[in-house]
Amino acid sequence: SYAVVPEEGHPGLERPWIEYLVPAAELEETVGDRPLAGVMAAEALRIAAWRPRLGAETDDKTIPHELDLLRTAVHLAKGCYKGQETIARVHNxxxxxxRLVFLQLDGSQHTMPAPGSQV
Known part of the structure; x- marks a missing residue:
């Protein structure tokens, strides 16, 4: 078998991310005694793990390099796959x-910095 050990230190490796759609009638049975968290908590965990929201923070032109997926999801020397030439060209x-980046503002201003501002 073939396996790749991802580079240590990538925030996306801290916890697995799995979403389930469960019918309301099966919620108690599925959840058990686990604590429930709201959408805002899930959103905070998603952002901390560098997991982009598909369709909102990405589009049909997004390539793996822009999302830092080369460390965890793309193998540059493995077989043929759709988009391989684009990925190799950008890599080379x-x-x-x-590039999608994690930006944490300190909250000292109530407005977002203007485009082109130094942050």
Missing amino acids: LGHPPR
């Missing part, structure tokens, strides 16, 4: 055209 040129 050095950087993607855009």
Whole structure:
């Protein structure tokens, strides 16, 4: 068998992320005595784990480099797959055209910085 050990330190490796859709009638049986958390808690965990919300923070033009998926989800030397040439070209040129990053503002201002501002 073939396995890749991901680079240590990637925030997405701290906890597995699995979502279940459960019929309301089966909720108690499925959840048991586990504590429930709201959508905001799940959203905070998703962001802390660097997991983009598909369709909102990504689009159909997004490539793995932009989401930092080369460390955990893409193998550059393995077989043929759709988009392989694009991935190899961007990897060999050095950087993607855009990059999704984690940005934490200190909250000292009540407005977002203007585009182009130094942060």
